[in-house]
Amino acid sequence: MDKLRLLTPGPTPLPEEVRLTLAKDMIHHRKQGFKDIMFRVQKGLQYLFGTNQPIMTLTSSGTGAMNAAVTGLFSPGETVLVVEAGKFGQRWSDIAQAHKLEVVALPLEWGSAVKPKEVENALSRWSDISGVLIQASETSTGVLHPVQDIARLCSRKGILTVVDGISAVGVSPCPMDEWNIDCLITGSQKGMMLPPGLAFIALSEAALKKAEAVKSQNFYFNLLSEREKCLSGQTLFTPAINLIVALEECLKYFQGHGLEKIYKRQWAMTCMVRAGIDSLGLELLVRENYTWGLTSVKLPPGLDGVKLLDTVASEYNVIMAGGQNHLKGKIVRMGHMGYVDWPDLLAGLHALRSVIIRQGGYSASRDYLEKAMAAYEQAMKDITGNETV
Incomplete structure (x- = not known):
């Protein structure tokens, strides 16, 4: 399991x-x-x-x-x-x-x-x-x-x-x-x-x-x-x-x-997920003024978001949230707040891509995990280029 x-x-x-x-x-x-x-x-x-x-x-x-x-x-x-x-x-x-x-x-x-x-x-x-x-x-x-x-x-x-x-x-x-x-x-x-x-x-x-x-x-x-x-x-x-x-x-x-360090890590995980989603060719719901700790992803036309999340959960043991009200079935909300770390997010990105392809979506990206990880590492560096953690 x-x-x-x-x-x-x-x-x-x-x-x-x-x-x-x-x-x-x-x-x-x-x-x-x-x-x-x-x-x-x-x-x-x-x-x-x-x-x-x-x-x-x-x-x-x-x-x-x-x-x-x-x-x-x-x-x-x-x-x-x-x-x-x-x-x-x-x-x-x-x-x-x-x-x-x-x-x-x-x-x-x-x-x-x-x-x-x-x-x-x-x-x-x-x-x-x-x-x-x-x-x-x-x-x-x-x-x-x-x-x-x-x-x-x-x-x-x-x-x-x-x-x-x-x-x-x-x-x-x-x-x-x-x-x-x-x-x-x-x-x-x-x-x-x-x-x-x-x-x-x-x-x-x-x-x-x-x-x-x-x-x-x-x-x-x-x-x-x-x-x-x-x-x-x-x-x-x-x-x-x-x-x-x-x-x-x-x-x-x-x-x-310290809050400064915790916020920096939360920001880095936000950058990580957004870079991974971009690399997969998926569309982000929010391009500007986006929150930290949560990334909403538009699903390709024709995909059933409810079924997709059920499959991600049953086959990969990754639990994500769907859209609400008129966005139900149309977006996936990936949370990365609280006690979550970068390996969890790599697993989430992989599970999401795999099930989207299986259900008829398309992604030619082979380095989305590498790009996501690079975005995380870059965000974790301070202005002097030194690691903060």
């Missing part, structure tokens, strides 16, 4: 230290030992988020944190601008509408990133907008939005920037304080190299004041109550204890290796 290679944009493979930690005996979440872990985890999360603000840990999927952000920062009837560049941009709209917010949608072609000028125009046209909801990395397509520029724009206008960093935090730079992000969220199952089940959310001083004014009636996803508990080394309700214990191991990994 070939080694299982999980090349999806979440969940992602787990480091051995994390898997071993998950096997430890249970501890109690209201005792001092757990509080000590929470205080250590808090420092690691602040390092990862690039913030001095408290970071709240929720036992939920990333969507739970999205819901907490919308319901905790905005009152029904308020107007928000939503950048809809894919399925998860649309999720912002769905959550906002469920909370009875007025949604100004900024729809984009899937595979396109928003331009700061488009956001500026929308803010000028609708003067009552109080928040912008956006993805850092739109996971359904592999687009990287210019969050820094948009947050700077919103900060000047006194408008909150709420960023879904679920596929960005731990994968590509997204420093909350430096970029003037008011609310940054992420989930455990992607760049953070944990199983699904935890979500994290941090608020700027401006967002905290807004939350205090809103006074959310949420019982479970209550940001003010969670923040108060967070400051005392606790969570509001019973958390996923084993995941938080394992989280400490993940954060040691980030702190031990």
